[in-house]
Amino acid sequence: MYEQEISMKPQLIILGLTVFFTVSTALHCQEIRQSDITDIAEELAGELAGDEDDPESAVSFLERLQELAENPVPINSAGENELSRLFFLTDFQIRALRDHIKSTGSILSLYEIASIPGFDRRTAEIMSHLIIIGEAGSRVDLKSKAMSRTFSNFIIKPSVSDNNCPGSAWKILVRHKTEKGPYTAGFTCEKDPGEKFLSGSPPLPDFFSAYVAFSGRGLVRKVIAGDYSAKFGQGTALNTGFHTGIPLTAAGYFPSRSEIRPYTSVDENNFFRGAACELASGKAGLSLFVSHNRIDATTEYSNDSSILFIKSLYKTGLHNTPATILKKDAIAETAYGANLSLNFTRVTTGMNFHRTVLSLPFIDSATTAEKLFDFSGRRKDILSAYYTASPGRSLLFGELSYGGNKKYALVQGFTLRPSGRLTINGLYRYYSPGFGGLHSRGPGVSSSASNEEGILGNFTFEAARYLFISAGYDLCRHPWLRYRTSFPSLSKRYEVKLKYLPHDKLNIEMSYNYRSSVNNEKKEQGIAGRKSTSCGTFKTVFRYSQEKDLSLNFRIDCKAVRESGSRGYLMSQDLIYRFRSLPLTFWSRFCIFSTDDWDSRLYVYEYDLLYSYSIPAFSREGTRMYLMTEWNFSSFVRIRLKYSLTSFHDNIPSENTDELRMQLSIRF
Amino acid sequence: MYSLHKIPVSLIVFSLSLALAGNNPHNFTAGASGAGRGSVCIMKPGFWSSFTNPALLASFPDFSTGINYENRFNISELGSRSAALIIPAGKPSLGIIYSHFGFSHFSRQSCGIACGSLLWEKISAGVQIDYFFEKVSEKYDNVHSVTFEGGLLIAAAENINIGIHVFNPLPNSLRRRVLPSSIRTGAGIMLSENLFAGAEAELCTGNKLALRAGFEYGLTNDLFVRGGFSSRYSSFSFGLGCNFDRLDLDISFAGHERLGITTTFSLVFLVKSSG
Structure with missing residues (x-):
């Protein structure tokens, strides 16, 4: 109890400082742009939620x-x-958009964007929050003077408390960014539930990240000192950014864009710490980076106690027990590399190389069949070459990466647009068993970039006015053993989606998604058997908006697991109301779920604090509700409060889970 | 010995009370007109529908009263008797309903007061406060519950209505006894001047998803034939309705795959027309 009281003090200090900044900077306020970006997040919620290995991608x-x-x-x-x-x-x-502006002049409305090949009205609506339609001259140059943003999150689950943890039950996140001209600087600090806010010598938050960056238009395009993320090509060799999987029915895939950018996320292990720069001259671009960072790992001595080695990497970032505190910053990772690119009118090509050196070696795990190809030793080099070409109305892209020891990755994809109403995509990927480096995250169903070969095809067709049909099929082979799968295996997925957009206020979507995979069958003794698991999910989403002030979202999900016969059902109702005369917005949801077991669980995206996401999984019988409000109580300060409660109605004794989230964001 | 019999009898009665009225035994009856359409009623304006989705009260501006009797599986102990009143109060309308289900050893009485109004050009909303009183004979405690429900009616197009209804959205952690919650949504379309078709989905806590579809066809201006289907217990239903000058009479029959036929009869009397 005493410990908790002590650890609350830094939170109060942070809160106090934040309020102080709020008041003291009132004269320099800038209006916070009202935007609603959650629509696009909801579009991808299924994919984000499906990637349970990599929750930070969604953030x-x-x-x-x-x-x-x-x-x-x-x-x-x-x-x-x-x-x-x-x-x-x-x-x-992007190319279609650029060509359209070049050939027909400025875009005047969202309807015009929707008519461009490759776009539909839904995409245009999503873009409406993220673009300015109008001439450049009408844009206020925000970079002409210093501009800062700070926001703080305070999250607690009142019904969950563990007195054995060293810190309080609050999760706290503070993020700050200041821009002036071409310079940007910022920091992020975070503590998870149960962690001490300040620890070590000098006392620092459990996670602290900072950067200073410069953006230019000449030879030097970007320089970053501090923490940064990098992605080159398709990311099969290096991608410390997000991994979104490969959506089955998207109109295209995420592009192969190379970039280094300041690190602002809270994944405590997947980023670089050091310096990086981007140089450009004519059609050529060069990126250089060097990093030395400490990351979490489980370490162990060899049997004869002569060698300390890495048993596994620890990725959750949670350090609230003695065992997990020992894993914090257990090893050092040094990385450096370069990316060279050439940008022609219709072709972009490039190659990159990077080396990662660890302070401790990974154990040679050849004794376990599943880990036969896993990385061992201290050093990993990956060389990669990639290209993107757009001949006519099509797009081709690909990447080949070599990681040594005959381990390589190959990605090849295309997008065809045979008519204005039809888009066809294809993607092939192959990752050798054991290929993936510490920061390899190319296109694929798994974020590990290893032991996967797959082919995916899909199309989007405007079948009639207002009616869009999409369908996709993905076949994936795992040539070697995986976790809980003691044999080479095959998985497949397909999805059919209908979108009906009869007018601006109404949006109806229906989709059917099927997934199947093979895993070990649990047996008390002997060799594990094979167990097929397949499930189909039917979703219906209905959205209705009344002008700008009222939105209603309704959703029905049904899931069936073929082998066990278990079923899952979910219905939810959202109501979002924006007051016209007050700077106040309300979000509310009431949701009922009923599933037979965990296999038939269902995921639903929830509106949440800015820079945060919530895609809870629902199983058993119960209800979920939340209320969230946002108050722009001056033109530069915004407060969001969210209270959510999951209540179970079945006879299994359990706790009701409630959570309170608060956010204060300031712009000055 | 007698009291030992009453326990399973009461439980059977309670479970049967869930069987036809949809998933949620605490939802008020839809009247014979709605029952004839397979209980598709949360988007179709009408006297009894207004107590299934209070947003529909906004579409019923006449001062009216009605009674309803539902004879479930032709077992008198499972009968429901309801009486209701709708009072227009300017733009909004108010509704009051009383209902009684059961017999001397198990009964559930309920009453509700509802209000519905047109909030926007194409959206109506309504709320209803409900009180339930459940009585089991002998030594069992009586149960009192209070909750509320709310609904929306959206005129998505000239001939398409969408209804949304939420019952008991309060978390049960705030209660001593669990009261089921449900969400219901549906869309209805006037395919021609005298043909209505609609479909609904409902999920109630502790139950599977129920889907319903139904239609109503006006043979003449005053005579209606209705039919419907509910996926729960694969129940088909049909009904007839006849409108007189100030009196509407409706009757419906709904089947259950094992338990037989449920007959519903309702009568609505127009006290004073708004127009």
Whole structure:
């Protein structure tokens, strides 16, 4: 109890400081842009939720969306680089947008965007929050003076408390960013539930990250000192950004855009710490980076106690027990590399190399069949070459990476647009068993970039006015053993989606998604058997908006697991109301779920604090409700409060889980 | 010995009370007109529908009263008797309903007061406060519950209505006894001047998803034939309705795959027309 009281003090200090900043900077306020970026997040919620190995991807994705909302793209005056800030658009869409502006002049409305090949009305609506339609001259140059943003999150689950943890039950996140001209600086600090806010010598938050960056237009395009993330090509060799999987029915895939950018996420292990720069001259670009960072790991001595080695990497970032505190910053990772690119009118090509050196070696795990190909030793080198080409109305892209020891990755994809109403995509990927480096996250169903070969095809067809049909099929082979799968295996997925958009206020979507895979069958003794698991999920989403002030979202999900016969059902109702006369917005949801077991669980995206996401999984019988409110109580301060409660109605004794989230964001 | 019999009898009665009225035994009856359409009623304006989705009260501006009797599986102990009143109060309308289900050893009485109004050009909303009183004979405690429900009616197009209804959205952690919650949504379309078709989905806590579809066809301006289907217990239903000058009479029959036929009869009397 005493410990908890002590650890609350830093939280109060942070809160106090934040309020102080709020008051003291009132004269320098800038209006916070009202935007609603959650629509696009909901579009991808299924994919984000499905990637349970990599929850931070969703956070990174939302952060980038929010940044975009705060600094939207002036599409009529933007070059291709500026347009590419709309990172959720494919290369094909960006090129189509640029060509359209070149050939017909400035875009005047969202309807015009929807008519461009590769776009539909839904995409245009999502973009509306993230772009400026109008001439460049009408845009206020926000960079002419210093601009700062700070936000703080305070999250607690009152019904969950563990007195054995060294810190309080609060989860706290503070993030700050200041921009002036071409310079940007910022920091992020975070503590998870049960962690001490300040620890060590000198006392620092459990996670602390900071950076200083410069953006230029000449030879030096970008310089970052501090923490940063990097992605080159398709990311099969290096990608410390987000991994979104490969959506089955998307109009295209995430583009192969190379970039280094300041690190603002809270994944405590997947980023670089050091310096990086981007240089450009004519059609050539060069990125250089060097990093030395400490990351979490489980370490162990060899049997004869002569060698300390890495048993496994620890990725959750949670350090609230003696065992997990020991894992914190257990090893040092040094990385350096370079990326060279050439950008022609219709072809972009490049190659990169990077080396990662660890302070301790990974154990040679050849004794376990499943880990036969896993990385061992201290050093990993990966060399990669990639290209993107757009001949005519199509787009081709690919990447080949070599990681040594005959381990390589190959990605090849295409987008065809045979008519204005039809888009066809294809993607092949192969990752050798044991290929993936510490930061390899290329396109694929798994974030590990290893032991996967798959082919995916899909199309989007405007079947009639207002009616869009999409379908996709993905076949994936795992040539070697995996976790809980003691044999080479095959998995498949397919999805069919209908979108009906009869008018601006109404949006109806129906989709059917099927997944099947093979795993070990649990046996008390002997060799594990094979167990097929397949499930189908039917979703219906209905959205209705009354002008700008009222939105209603209704959803029905049904899931059936074929082998066990278990079923899952979910219905939810959202109501979002924005007051016209007050700077106040309300979100509310009431949801009922009923599932037979964990296998038939269902995921639903929830509106949440800015820069945060919530896609809870629902199983058993119960209800879920939340209320969230946002109050812009002055033009530069915004407060969000969210209270959520999950209540179970079945006879299994359990706790009701409630959570309170608070956020204060300031812009000055 | 007698009291030992009453326990399983009461439980059977309670479970049967869930069987036809949809998933949620605490939801008020839809009247014979709604029952004839397979209980598809949360988007179709009408006297009894207004107590299934209070948003529909906004579409019923006449001062009216009605009675309803539902004879479940033709077992008198499972009968429901309801009486209701709708009072227009300017733009909004108010509704009051009383219902009684059961017999001397197990009964559930309920009453509700509802209000519905047009909030926007195409959206109506309504709320209803409900009180339930459940009585089991002998030594078992009586149960009192209070909750509320709310609904929306959206005119998505000239001939398409969408209804949404939420019952008991309060978390049960705030209660001593669990009261089921449900969400219900549906869409209805006037395919022609005298043909209505609609479909609904409902999920109630502790139950599977129930889907329903139904239609109503006006043979003349005053005579209606209705039919419907509910996926729960694969129940088909049909009904007839006849409108007189100030009196509407409706009757419906709904089947259950094992338990037989449920007959519903309702009468609505127009006290004063708004127009």
